Amino acid sequence: MEVIVERPAALDVHKAQVTACVRVPGEDGVRVEQVHEFKTTVRGLLVLRDWLTAHKVTQVTMEATGVYWKPVWHVLEDDFELLLVNARHVKQVPGRKTDVADAQWLCRLAEAGLLRSSFVPPKTIRELRQLTRYRKAQIAERQREANRLHKALEDTGIKLDCVATDILGVSGRAMLDALVSGTTDPVVLAELSRGRLRAKIPELTEALEGRFEQLHSLLIGSILAHLDFLDAQILALSEAIEAKLAPFSGAVQLLCTIPGIAERTAQNVIAEIGLDMSVFPTAAHLASWAGQCPGNDQSAGKRRSGKTRKGSKWLNLALKEAAMAATRTTDSYLQALYRRKKAQGGHNKAIGAVKHSMLCAIWHMLTTGEIYTDLGPDHLARRNPERQTKRLVAQLERLGHAVTIQAAAA
Numbered sequence: 001m002e003v004i005v006e007r008p009a010a011l012d013v014h015k016a017q018v019t020a021c022v023r024v025p026g027e028d029g030v031r032v033e034q035v036h037e038f039k040t041t042v043r044g045l046l047v048l049r050d051w052l053t054a055h056k057v058t059q060v061t062m063e064a065t066g067v068y069w070k071p072v073w074h075v076l077e078d079d080f081e082l083l084l085v086n087a088r089h090v091k092q093v094p095g096r097k098t099d100v101a102d103a104q105w106l107c108r109l110a111e112a113g114l115l116r117s118s119f120v121p122p123k124t125i126r127e128l129r130q131l132t133r134y135r136k137a138q139i140a141e142r143q144r145e146a147n148r149l150h151k152a153l154e155d156t157g158i159k160l161d162c163v164a165t166d167i168l169g170v171s172g173r174a175m176l177d178a179l180v181s182g183t184t185d186p187v188v189l190a191e192l193s194r195g196r197l198r199a200k201i202p203e204l205t206e207a208l209e210g211r212f213e214q215l216h217s218l219l220i221g222s223i224l225a226h227l228d229f230l231d232a233q234i235l236a237l238s239e240a241i242e243a244k245l246a247p248f249s250g251a252v253q254l255l256c257t258i259p260g261i262a263e264r265t266a267q268n269v270i271a272e273i274g275l276d277m278s279v280f281p282t283a284a285h286l287a288s289w290a291g292q293c294p295g296n297d298q299s300a301g302k303r304r305s306g307k308t309r310k311g312s313k314w315l316n317l318a319l320k321e322a323a324m325a326a327t328r329t330t331d332s333y334l335q336a337l338y339r340r341k342k343a344q345g346g347h348n349k350a351i352g353a354v355k356h357s358m359l360c361a362i363w364h365m366l367t368t369g370e371i372y373t374d375l376g377p378d379h380l381a382r383r384n385p386e387r388q389t390k391r392l393v394a395q396l397e398r399l400g401h402a403v404t405i406q407a408a409a410a
Helices: 042-054 069-076 099-111 123-156 170-181 186-190 195-207 214-255 263-273 283-289 313-326 333-345 347-368 379-383 385-398
Strands: 008-013 017-025 031-039 059-063 081-085
Touching: 008 069, 008 099, 017 042, 017 099, 031 042, 031 099, 042 069, 059 069, 059 099, 069 081, 123 214, 123 263, 123 313, 170 186, 170 195, 170 214, 186 195, 214 263, 214 347, 263 313, 283 347, 313 333, 313 347, 333 347, 333 379, 379 385
Parallel strands: 008 059, 059 081
Antiparallel strands: 008 017, 017 031
16 A cells, blocks of 8 residues: 555554554665554553654554543644544454554554544643533433432422422422421421412412421432532533633624524533534534434445434534424524424424534534524525425315416516
């Protein structure tokens, strides 16, 4: 194979050790290959860096193996051109599977320029991504803990959630704290209500009658303490995220102009795709990388499964939440798109179309700096008037009407 990269290196990364292979020019134009193993401790990775530098390596390739590649990347990113490749794109010869063989094969592919690098955002975005993902995990844990609270209250026979919309609001929390402290008189508990909930004191008094024992006091008290801890964690993480995004607050506000995207969702999206859209040549490239477009699988002139491939689950979750919110906006293009696609293929297909449309809009907005301009609920009809006319005529004919089309006078 033709040599494209003169001094490549490849790493087969594991939890405790890294197998490194370099290919460099030797005497009489013969390529020389050397393999060595290093520990993944900081000291071992610094020795690896010096070894690569001694061989004058210009490009280092490694597979995306779980999270084990990250400490290696952190040590080497300032000194070498790094390529992170998808393991699915690197096929080893069957029957020759060893760490050394993997490193040698990867190095030869890199030498021939046959590898495609995965997207790795800059350090600032990677740090932001860690914060937003952990915050999302804490929010999910808080929801699970709130569900445990509802389940524990059901065991007591107390039906507070049948009267109060939010049992963790000001009124609900005051009643729960009183229950944990030993107050079980429903009249006294109902008087702790605030605001509009005071109009429901008779219903509250009835709902707060139950069997609240010492076991429930311990269990619910622990749940409430955990909820307080999670609230504090989420608040601290949100403050850290806002501080990280302070230089890019304009981009956050820009994305918030899209129907369905709130500030927290915008933060999550930026943490996943970054701000530099030049790494994605077009909006279609971004949608493909994110797994938000149909797959392409054709053979012998036949199109097979168009199943969407997997992308970032965190980005998909943020887009799904935004798409669901967008479908509830009135007189918007995204709502009209959802309704059109839902009639054609159901809810999941429609949400997928909305997510794809939103992601393409995000690419254009971050590229040009322009705010979101809604196309309007009638955009799909105006885009192809003849098709819309045929669809409406067919609908009327199915209802038993005879339809005659006559062009309007100019």
